[in-house]
Amino acid sequence: MPKITPSSTIADVAEKAGVSIATVSRVINGTTPVTAETAERVQAAIEELAFVPRAAARGLASHRTNTLGLLLPEISGAFFSPMLRGIEAAAREAGFDLLIHAMEEPHRHPHRRPLGEHNTDGLLVFTDSLEDAELIRLHKIGLPLVLMHQSGESLDIPTITVENKMGARRIVDHLIEVHGRRRIVYLRGPERHEDSVWRERGYCESLESHGLRVDPALFGEGRFNHEIAEVTIRDFIERGLEFDAVFCGDDDAAIGVLTSLRAANRIVPDEVSVAGFDDQPLAPYLSPALTTVRAPIEQVGREAVKQLVRLIRGEQADPLTLLPTELIIRNSCGCK
Amino acid sequence: MPKITPSSTIADVAEKAGVSIATVSRVINGTTPVTAETAERVQAAIEELAFVPRAAARGLASHRTNTLGLLLPEISGAFFSPMLRGIEAAAREAGFDLLIHAMEEPHRHPHRRPLGEHNTDGLLVFTDSLEDAELIRLHKIGLPLVLMHQSGESLDIPTITVENKMGARRIVDHLIEVHGRRRIVYLRGPERHEDSVWRERGYCESLESHGLRVDPALFGEGRFNHEIAEVTIRDFIERGLEFDAVFCGDDDAAIGVLTSLRAANRIVPDEVSVAGFDDQPLAPYLSPALTTVRAPIEQVGREAVKQLVRLIRGEQADPLTLLPTELIIRNSCGCK
DNA sequence: CTGAAAGCGCTTACAG
DNA sequence: CTGAAAGCGCTTACAG
16 A cells, blocks of 8 residues: 555644634535634635545535446447536536446346445436346435436436437438438447437338338348448348438448448449438548538537436436437538 | 435444444455355345445545546547546456546646545546646655656656657658658647657657658648648648648548648549558548557556556556557558 | 444534 | 534454
8 A cells, every 4th residue: 555645634724723623614615604714714724734625524424425427338439428528527517526437248247336326426327338127226215317318218217318310300301302312221220229219210200201111121230330330231232222322320330331332332422322320520521521410419418417416406307308419411412 | 405215334234144344344345254154144134235335434434435536638539438448447347436537727727626635546647637736746645646648757657658659650661661752741749749749759760760851841730630730731732832741640630631632632642641640440431541550549548547556556566658559551651 | 253442534413 | 603522334453
């Protein structure tokens, strides 16, 4: 063990300022009025001693950790960085620390509880990073919980997500109405992934509203992964499947699609239109520049923290927050 | 405040198992031998009550938080995600929680100490996310510290970074030797950024070892940002500066370079070779596919945690860890 | 191998 | 507005 110089305690501050520790605590937390003159002396002592209250002592005495927990299935993808940025900034602004944990295999360690009531005041749960049983247990004991990109099912846990269906519908409408596409492939995301399910629904609605048949042959695996998407489209081409557009579950899949189309000498967008979802930073730099749907990921993070903090404060939270998506027209659809 | 169902304490477990709380503590921590039979009874009670020790109580009693802190200048860039993945995984494997904090403006809040000896057992400090004074203070009081992509200067703080100079040298060698380039632009990163400084040094060494003059006119601003890089190259072209290759401080800058070169109808790689640094996930999908240097970012994260944990355990840590970079040849240099 | 007890450094009623 | 004191839930010498 390294010998950390014992840092000063509230008692040291109290002594130096000539007050009780209760008074020091009060000026730090602003819980009770304190004479201006006393407060000043205490502040001076705090600065002189470089005093910072120990989180553990505070937490034990106050029953609050002042910490938010973030549970993720994995740390990767274009999604991840902006979402965490939003969460971190919002947590910081609200005065909370942020503990983060990736659950590599949700169902493998049912007994490990890295984040919970023992070390946080509330949890942000992204997609299916937590097994149902633990989610229910936490909800039952009353730990504030917010779900991101995953609906609360029967449990009434506030959920934040984006307008997947509407975004998908708009971009497919565009492919049909502006570019006259009729045989549009949809590349699904990971199985049961809610974002993908809603995007698929928007895709179907768009087709139906234009009197086009939803053809089961036009659905393929994309799994939000460029390699999978690439293979899928290559297979489609080899099998001679006819299609004049591909709506990808996300931008990553779109990258794979662009790759396999180029390999097969199918000109994008002349012969095939391609559209993505998310609008990740590099989407404008693909060739052709990717037409996609912008999802306000960072905003999802901020909103999730906002709702969680409300819950922690005992206030009412919104059951469902649906953030608007935006159609981003570039060149891969056929526009100039 | 929400009424969280009071979770069970060590006393509840002790009572149910018919032992003292000291014994429960021992079986949880494995600090002292306990009869197998007793241990079993305690384990059963723990599971029955879904007992998880409160981090605050533990921390207060043991003087250890079991938490690592990660300080970043900002949450963004292709860099960020893999680095955090490595850090999180390694921290988890070592049994530590991970607190993360972005210092938006390092010099604006000299008195805020979001992460420090009051809530962590040690800190990972990325690039210049912390002002010197605070770094020195933390080092002085003995808080375990590890620097990432930033050297410890005179302080003896372990540092983890990658072989920037060697990587840069190899890729510039390649441009000169294989593709016969002689007027190679270097696009610098943010001012005083150590990664960029080392890459620049490698660039200079390569030129010199080939008997080429280092021409000050060939240096431009890239700032690890595609927009800045785009503007810089556009200016170079408008001013009629002659160059036959661009070595970019990082892949982001390379994206901007590709964009401005295309806009000016300069064919890459026929007329101009382009090379990047980092090998971010989308580098293979740019057109042409980007020749670059792969930096093992995730490994940097893992290694940083490893060294920090050593320090926390009172063991010796390596003063400097230099992770090897790898030349990734694709098409933007002129190779097939 | 096990227990009683002190103590970690704060917050928070309770008095005054 | 301020202080004395209890108590938060653990860990860890100290005894036995």
